[in-house]
Amino acid sequence: MRLLRIVPDDTKFDFMRFRRISFPVSAMLSIAAIALFFFHGLNFGIDFIGGTLMEVQTKAGPADLSKMRATIESLHLGDFQLQQFGAPDDVLIRISEQPGGDEAQQAAVQKVRDALGDDVDYRRVEVVGPSVSTELLAYGTIGLVLAIVAILIYLWFRFEWQFALGAMIANVHDLVLTVGFMSLTHIDFDLTSIAALLTILGYSLNDTVVIYDRIREMLRRYKRMPMPDLLNASVNATLSRSIVTHVTVAMSLLALLLFGGQAIHSFTATMMFGVVLVGTYTSVFIASPILIYLGVGSTRHGGTEEPEAPPVVPSATPVPAKPVKPSTPSRRARARR
Amino acid sequence: MLFFTRWKAAAILLTALAVCLCALPNFFPERVVRTWPSWAQRHVVLGLDLQGGSHLLLEVDTGAVRKEQLQAIDDDVLRVLRQARIPFTGRAIHGNAVEVHITRDTDLDTALGKLRELSQPLSGLAGSTGQRNIDITNNSGLITLAPTDAAVTERVRQAVDQSIEIIERRVNEIGLVEPTIQREGADRILVQVPGLQDPTRLKELLGKTAKLDFRMVDLSMTPEQAQDAHPSESEILDGEGGQKFLIEKRVLVSGADLVDAQAGFDPTNNQPVVNFRFNSGGARKFADVTTANVGKPFAIVLDNKVISAPVIRTPIIGGSGQISGNFTVQSANDLAVLLRAGALPAPLTIIEERTVGPGLGQDSINAGEHAAYAGAALVIIFMFVTYGLFGLFANIAVAVNVAMIFGVLSLLSATLTLPGIAGIVLTVGIAVDSNVLIYERIREEVRAGRTAINAIDAGFTRALATILDSNITTFIAAAVLFYIGTGPVRGFAVTLGVGIITTLFTAFTLTRLIVAYWVRLWRPKVVPI
Numbered sequence: 036m037r038l039l040r041i042v043p044d045d046t047k048f049d050f051m052r053f054r055r056i057s058f059p060v061s062a063m064l065s066i067a068a069i070a071l072f073f074f075h076g077l078n079f080g081i082d083f084i085g086g087t088l089m090e091v092q093t094k095a096g097p098a099d100l101s102k103m104r105a106t107i108e109s110l111h112l113g114d115f116q117l118q119q120f121g122a123p124d125d126v127l128i129r130i131s132e133q134p135g136g137d138e139a140q141q142a143a144v145q146k147v148r149d150a151l152g153d154d155v156d157y158r159r160v161e162v163v164g165p166s167v168s169t170e171l172l173a174y175g176t177i178g179l180v181l182a183i184v185a186i187l188i189y190l191w192f193r194f195e196w197q198f199a200l201g202a203m204i205a206n207v208h209d210l211v212l213t214v215g216f217m218s219l220t221h222i223d224f225d226l227t228s229i230a231a232l233l234t235i236l237g238y239s240l241n242d243t244v245v246i247y248d249r250i251r252e253m254l255r256r257y258k259r260m261p262m263p264d265l266l267n268a269s270v271n272a273t274l275s276r277s278i279v280t281h282v283t284v285a286m287s288l289l290a291l292l293l294f295g296g297q298a299i300h301s302f303t304a305t306m307m308f309g310v311v312l313v314g315t316y317t318s319v320f321i322a323s324p325i326l327i328y329l330g331v332g333s334t335r336h337g338g339t340e341e342p343e344a345p346p347v348v349p350s351a352t353p354v355p356a357k358p359v360k361p362s363t364p365s366r367r368a369r370a371r372r
Numbered sequence: 373m374l375f376f377t378r379w380k381a382a383a384i385l386l387t388a389l390a391v392c393l394c395a396l397p398n399f400f401p402e403r404v405v406r407t408w409p410s411w412a413q414r415h416v417v418l419g420l421d422l423q424g425g426s427h428l429l430l431e432v433d434t435g436a437v438r439k440e441q442l443q444a445i446d447d448d449v450l451r452v453l454r455q456a457r458i459p460f461t462g463r464a465i466h467g468n469a470v471e472v473h474i475t476r477d478t479d480l481d482t483a484l485g486k487l488r489e490l491s492q493p494l495s496g497l498a499g500s501t502g503q504r505n506i507d508i509t510n511n512s513g514l515i516t517l518a519p520t521d522a523a524v525t526e527r528v529r530q531a532v533d534q535s536i537e538i539i540e541r542r543v544n545e546i547g548l549v550e551p552t553i554q555r556e557g558a559d560r561i562l563v564q565v566p567g568l569q570d571p572t573r574l575k576e577l578l579g580k581t582a583k584l585d586f587r588m589v590d591l592s593m594t595p596e597q598a599q600d601a602h603p604s605e606s607e608i609l610d611g612e613g614g615q616k617f618l619i620e621k622r623v624l625v626s627g628a629d630l631v632d633a634q635a636g637f638d639p640t641n642n643q644p645v646v647n648f649r650f651n652s653g654g655a656r657k658f659a660d661v662t663t664a665n666v667g668k669p670f671a672i673v674l675d676n677k678v679i680s681a682p683v684i685r686t687p688i689i690g691g692s693g694q695i696s697g698n699f700t701v702q703s704a705n706d707l708a709v710l711l712r713a714g715a716l717p718a719p720l721t722i723i724e725e726r727t728v729g730p731g732l733g734q735d736s737i738n739a740g741e742h743a744a745y746a747g748a749a750l751v752i753i754f755m756f757v758t759y760g761l762f763g764l765f766a767n768i769a770v771a772v773n774v775a776m777i778f779g780v781l782s783l784l785s786a787t788l789t790l791p792g793i794a795g796i797v798l799t800v801g802i803a804v805d806s807n808v809l810i811y812e813r814i815r816e817e818v819r820a821g822r823t824a825i826n827a828i829d830a831g832f833t834r835a836l837a838t839i840l841d842s843n844i845t846t847f848i849a850a851a852v853l854f855y856i857g858t859g860p861v862r863g864f865a866v867t868l869g870v871g872i873i874t875t876l877f878t879a880f881t882l883t884r885l886i887v888a889y890w891v892r893l894w895r896p897k898v899v900p901i
Contacts, residue, residue, distance in 0.1 A: 038901065
């Protein structure tokens with residue numbers, strides 16, 4: 036059977052040359068994303084700004100939004116939004132935080148429940164008070180920072196510090212672009228968005244680490260190869276894997292996007308953007324070339340590195356039936372981990 | 373890399389099988405699982421977003437706790453100084469402390485000595501910490517008594533514990549199934565009730581402190597006269613219907629002395645009422661008071677509102693009585709529930725509510741299932757098209773992987789949420805990554821001119837280090853998410869984290885084992901990859 040080869044076997048694409056384009060482009064995009072964040076803002080959900088969210092389903096036919104709007108208007112609850120949610124009889128009602136603390140939020144919900152009465156099914160009611168929303172925002176931010184620091188420390192232990200720094204720059208870049216995307220598309224920014232950001236962080240790093248692992252291996256093997264060539268070789272060697280993996284992840288996300296329902300729609304859309312689009316681009320065009328600027332290779336002959344990978348099992352020995360010979364390399368291999 | 377001793381292979385297969393089997397209870401109906409031994413019953417719990425239900429986060433009013441604590445100190449100061457016949461002025465609560473001024477300097481030492489007796493050492497669970505519950509300072513005759521921070525913390529902790537107990541009783545009384553009631557942080561309580569669609573009644577029950585007092589009505593003046601100035605021993609309270617009452621502050625008998633309360637009907641007019649019964653101490657006090665005050669009105673006060681103020685016609689010596697007010701059957705019932713469960717030590721505020729109806733829950737389960745099948749189908753086909761036989765191996769490994777995720781989640785009795793399902797679907801996409809890494813490496817080694825078996829061996833050896841590195845970074849993100857997340861998001865962190873561990877297990881053992889056996893059986897000259 037002829038198997039699918041997405042990337043031809045001997046691809047030698049000069050990725051490093053693109054750093055002269057990719058760095059300025061990324062810098063500009065990042066600035067744009069930050070500008071979006073500050074001037075366009077994020078569509079913060081009730082998790083972070085407090086308030087009430089109700090998902091209701093009308094019992095008789097499609098929802099009459101204007102009538103519903105008038106009903107809620109008459110309650111004088113301040114700012115509110117109505118939005119069709121997935122189906123024509125499904126409506127999302129958002130009510131901004133009521134002045135007067137936690138009890139006032141509860142009172143508002145009760146008013147809406149009384150006003151809409153039994154004409155609708157209450158599929159979801161969420162009320163987040165001011166104290167909780169402040170905390171959730173703080174926890175979310177702390178969590179992101181904590182994750183970045185923890186991963187930085189881990190990479191610093193496993194690689195040289197330049198790698199850790201490079202990975203960090205690359206992935207903060209990912210997060211910034213993703214936040215820009217969320218601002219642009221006005222996707223709800225709530226607790227699940229923090230989950231999406233953390234997952235994007237995890238998976239972009241996953242990708243970056245795979246390439247870095249290869250770069251480290253090449254650095255040990257080819258002591259005299261110029262840095263750009265070495266980086267190019269590493270990226271090309273892992274390119275096929277990157278693409279295959281991103282196709283499978285994209286397939287999973289696509290399934291979630293198409294069938295996973297409204298509730299996780301913004302979550303999967305964010306992930307799709309962050310992991311598949313930005314993450315892939317970053318590990319190839321940012322995370323790898325940045326190592327040139329961070330001075331990887333200048334300390335190549337440092338003595339702290341582990342010895343090269345164990346020698347390959349001699350070709351004359353296929354897998355024998357008795358546990359004698361090849362146990363040596365496999366044990367050594369295990370010890371290395 | 374490709375060699376496994378027989379016992380090792382057996383151990384790997386048995387581990388995988390055992391973990392997969394742990395997922396079994398999820399696929400049998402509840403009543404079948406019930407008949408199994410208890411260790412085999414652990415299963416995945418559906419989150420509230422999937423099965424529907426109410427999640428309420430309550431906060432104990434620490435301000436009220438503090439105020440009550442100050443009030444108690446204030447009462448003690450009054451009692452102690454009066455007993456010792458020490459003249460004083462300006463006794464008042466200022467901010468977070470009680471202040472009192474001792475009139476004569478000669479009394480100062482005696483007063484300080486007496487007041488210091490009020491300060492008790494705090495006894496926590498860890499034994500005496502050397503801290504006391506009240507800080508007493510003397511500033512030339514002005515004595516300040518402030519509860520220490522440790523004392524306040526301890527009191528709040530107790531209040532949360534008591535509240536949990538009382539909430540449990542209240543929730544059980546209204547017949548809700550399998551509620552979870554637990555402490556969250558220092559001053560919060562999380563109440564989760566699966567299947568509850570409309571938490572209005574529950575919220576009403578939890579929002580009431582249910583502090584019931586029997587007090588005398590102050591007849592020295594009318595409430596209207598009392599608006600401007602009234603005796604310091606009395607206060608003006610609202611009635612149910614909006615009218616005002618002047619009620620003595622002194623509590624004759626409190627709700628703590630009740631042993632039972634039941635909703636019923638008044639035989640004379642068929643109105644809903646609440647019948648109650650006192651314990652012996654309460655009954656004696658109530659008998660004394662009613663005997664001494666025949667002909668006068670007393671007030672039944674609930675949460676500082678007068679429910680009714682009947683006139684005592686005859687002494688009530690049996691220890692039981694009846695509260696009548698403007699009750700409906702439901703409100704009489706609720707009051708009886710509240711009285712039986714007891715009063716909360718401090719008011720509770722609902723600071724977060726998340727309720728999901730059963731319709732949305734079922735829709736979410738369906739959506740999650742569809743997405744999972746679609747995602748799995750796409751990935752399985754793609755892997756087979758890309759790697760052929762090895763893709764098939766990968767697919768087997770991924771299938772085992774998913775089964776193992778369910779097994780581990782069952783062992784942990786973890787909560788499965790919609791984001792959690794998304795985590796599993798995502799894991800399917802990611803789990804193949806470990807196989808992709810290995811296979812791509814094998815392809816490379818083949819291109820580098822190695823023989824089939826050599827290339828496979830080298831591919832595994834080199835890819836596994838990378839797999840470990842790359843998965844640990846993701847695991848760190850999942851761990852942080854678990855730590856900061858709540859509810860559905862935490863469910864996502866759990867499945868993601870568990871997925872990474874099972875992925876590492878299958879990559880390091882199962883995939884290798886399958887390939888090793890294939891190599892041993894077929895002795896391939898060319899890697900079909």
